[in-house]
Amino acid sequence: MTEATTTHRSSPADDAPDTLVLPDGRTLAWWEFGDPAADTVVLNCHGGLxxxxxxxxxxxVARERGIRILSPDRPGVGGTSRAGHAGMLPWVHSDVRPLLDHLGITRCAVMGWSEGGQYALAVAHELPAHVxxxxxxxxxxxxxxxxxxAHLNRPDRRLAALSEHAPTLAHAYFAAARRMGRRVPERFAAASARVLDATDQEVIRTHEQWFVTSALGAMDDLGGATDEYRVFVASWGFAPEEVAVPVDVHQGSADQLIEPAWAEELAARLQQGRLIRWPGEGHFIAVTRRPEILGRLVADA
Structure with missing residues (x-):
């Protein structure tokens, strides 16, 4: 095992993340937002694509509230090396635990948007003494x-099937999307917004550069993008009932990507789940309701 080493950027506005050489020799990239000196830490698990x-x-808002947000790129995403494994539980131990240990963080909250939600639950399941x-x-x-x-939205269902059974075709799709995002970002953003409700479309119009930049980072490595989709639809390796820490389940009623009824079932299956509904809002409550989400998440800190 190699000793973990790190490089640093000067501020969250920089174009490059911090990087860490993991014990297995891979590179982990992570972003920091909010107050870098805060004792209250939130680990963010990014969404799919x-x-x-x-x-x-x-x-x-994190700076204003004295919150430090750590947001690692998952294997094959952004600056993080692909991993030999493809699963959430191995990721917790190969990437998350070394990052927290390296930074000397023993307690934190964890959140995840969209596909990141199940990764947040994986962290809570595997590291309950930390979360x-x-x-x-x-x-x-x-x-x-x-x-x-069967109730997953059609685009994600198709990409998941291609990633599982025809990865070359999945690579071609991601390569074409990446070209569009680089050459005509406004067209890429508009195409992405077409399957969303009006509130989500407005978020993308207002924050187009943010959306395109983050999405392109997810498609730097075409193999990493297909890995993400395979894990998205694979077994979690644990049941929601096995997660012991308190969990807030946030859901917008107008979400076009995730079945809104799933949130009620998930909250009921968790040992300490609480459902928070956002009537009339869509998938991008991660943007529109971030102050409220963070406030609840760190209320006990």
């Missing part, structure tokens, strides 16, 4: 259940 900058818009509270923001139920997967 986004990198660790998906939480960048929370920088100001004070978790938040699942517009997250899914386990998608290895055929009934749940």
């Amino acid at each position: 986004m990198d660790g900058r998906d939480v960048a818009l929370a920088d100001e 004070t509270r978790a938040a699942v923001i517009a997250g899914a139920l386990p998608l290895d259940d055929p009934q749940n997967r």
Whole structure:
């Protein structure tokens, strides 16, 4: 095992993340937002087809509230090396635990948006002594259940099937999307917004540069993008009922990507789950309701 080493950037506004050489020799990239000197720490698990900058818009509110946000890129995303494994529980031990140990963090909250919600639950399941509270923001139920997967939105269902059974075609799709995002970012943003409700479309219009930049970071490595989709629909390796820490489950009623009814079931299955509904809002409550989400998440800190 090699000794972990790190490089640093000067501020959250820089274009490069911090990097850490992990004990297995891979590189882990992570972003920091909020107050870098704060004792209150939140680990962010980014959404699917986004990198660790998906939480960048929370920088100001986190600074105001004295919160330090750590947001690692997952394997094959952004600056993080792909891993030999493809699963959430191995990721907690290969990436998250070394990062927390390296930074000397023994207690934190954890949150995840969309696909990141299940990763947040994985951290809570595997590191209950570290995690004070978790938040699942517009997250899914386990998608290895055929009934749940049948209710997944059509674009994600198609990309998941391609990533599992025809990865070359999945690579071609991601390569084409990446070209569009680099050459005509406004067209990429508009195409992404078409499947969303009006509130989400407005978020993308207002924060187009943020959205495109984070999405492109998720497609730097085409293999990493397919890995993400395979894990999204694979077995979690644990049941929601096995998560012991308190979990807030946030869901917008107008979400076009995640079945809103899933949130009620997930909250009921968790040992200490609490459902927070956002009537009339969509998938991007991670942006529109971030102050409220962070406030609940660190209320006990």
